[in-house]
Amino acid sequence: MKSTGVVRKVDELGRIVIPIELRRVMEIEIKDAIEIFVDDDKIIFQKYMAQNACAITGEITNENKTYGDGKFVLSPKGAEILLRELEEAK
The missing domain is CATH 2.10.260.10 (Pemi-like Protein 1; Chain: D)
Structure with a gap:
């Protein structure tokens, strides 16, 4: 700690x-x-962090998907933001 x-x-x-x-x-x-x-x-x-809330935006939608063996939840908007940041980091 x-x-x-x-x-x-x-x-x-x-x-x-x-x-x-x-x-x-x-x-x-x-x-x-x-x-x-x-x-x-x-x-x-x-x-x-509510269950099934997007780790990036905090949104809770029916379109949210879980990744990394259930450890990471992304909404479509959150996935878009993360993808864009990963592309920019290259």
Whole structure:
């Protein structure tokens, strides 16, 4: 696990503010869902990704397809974006 050096206090309602720098790095936008896990004495926050949501666009459509033995989901638009970026990287 990587330390960020950021320390925040819990307010009287149990809230914690996630610093803007971390939200930018993790691409967490206003109203994004955050999934919470507990591992022994650790609380882990992760940006929630709905099942069958495109890894690139976040879209959930009937046209989404799963790749890499079910580890990667792409919508048609997401596949197009990824393909274009791969072509540009050549």
